[in-house]
Amino acid sequence: MPADGATATPDGKSDLQKQIDQTLKEVKPNEMVDEPTRTAVRPNDPRTKAGGAGGANTPPPDGGTTSSAPIDHAANCRSFGKQGDWGQAAMACASATAANPGDGALLAWHGMALYNTGKKGDAASKLNAARKAGGMPSEAYKVLGHIARDNGDVAGAKGYYQQYLSSNPSDKAAIEAEISKLDGN
Structure with a gap:
């Protein structure tokens, strides 16, 4: 008998496991085609240039299993921000604005990420720079x-x-x- 107390079927699966398997088959893939693929970032990630796609395709130095595809920090900056993942947004935006210091929209997203992670002084600085640069959401x-x-x-x-x-x-x-x-x- 399975450990969960459910009855086992001839194929050895419990009723609960069959329900889980059926539910997983019914789950539809994410249909948000226009959203870019988001990749969690680390400061100074070796797979990318600071501003976005096009960096070196080298694996992480820790030998991890993360993708070696270049990271588009500008897209991640916006995407993580829209999803409310402000910690990841702040890291992605920092890299994106380092390469694009005059991009008002990126500066604004960086400022909003900093504000939402409690760094209000830094946020004000980025947001004021965004205002001067133009293109602020x-x-x-x-x-x-x-x-x-x-x-x-x-x-x-x-x-x-x-x-x-x-x-x-x-x-x-x-x-x-x-x-x-x-x-x-």
């Missing part, structure tokens, strides 16, 4: 608003929040409530 203005609010800069926070609201975000009501709180209402 609207979500970054919300983060700048949070930083300004946390630093007691009410006017700055309200200004950044208003810029964010101009993109008609899904969390519009929450940001309007935040502005109302800043106004003392």
